[in-house]
Amino acid sequence: MRKEFSFEGSVYSSNKATFKTILRKHGFVWKGKLGDFIWLGNDEKVIAEFERDPERNVTLSATLIWSGKKRTDFLKELEKWAEDVGGKKAEGKSRAPSQDKRIQQELKFWDKLNKPDKERLRAEGRPNDWIKKDLREWRKKRNQKRKELIERYG
Missing domain, CATH: 3.30.310.180 (TATA-Binding Protein)
Incomplete structure (x- = not known):
């Protein structure tokens, strides 16, 4: 409510x-x-x-x-x-549009800090399987962060 x-x-x-x-x-x-x-x-x-x-x-x-x-x-x-x-x-x-906007802004900032850069990792010689694993872990952490933000902002 x-x-x-x-x-x-x-x-x-x-x-x-x-x-x-x-x-x-x-x-x-x-x-x-x-x-x-x-x-x-x-x-x-x-x-x-x-x-x-x-x-x-x-x-x-x-x-x-x-x-x-x-x-x-x-x-x-x-x-x-x-x-x-x-x-x-x-x-x-439902959440107010300003709350959805705030959640999206915080996720965008979080992504800039935490999302693996596939191209850079490939250029450094990291194996594709490891890059895929990094991206899966990032998605899992991002979903946790999103849930945390929704809980915080309603």
Whole structure:
């Protein structure tokens, strides 16, 4: 199950302290990195996406994406908070296009670092059987990486 809540930047910015209080109250833990805003609960997670104006240093819009297997007390409280502050709610079962794009970008970068260069390996005298084995191992690791990214981004 997946639910999205969209906010104007000023609305989110002025109410984010309450949002963070709700996260802490329900035991969510920050697992994001620079540019990735992810909070994890026991069986659910929240991903935040922001559109910012770097020149004015303001948030233009914010989207909170909740995903979990069932309706929880946290979700109920998040829905109430979003409604109270003027957020717009949407439901969905699939990933947002921006999440698919992010997964593809990360896989593309991962491929640049990890995909065996067949031509270079042949030029260095590596046997074809070994090259095929390298490519099979790379595909297996790439599938693991893809699953990890899907788990991370919903």
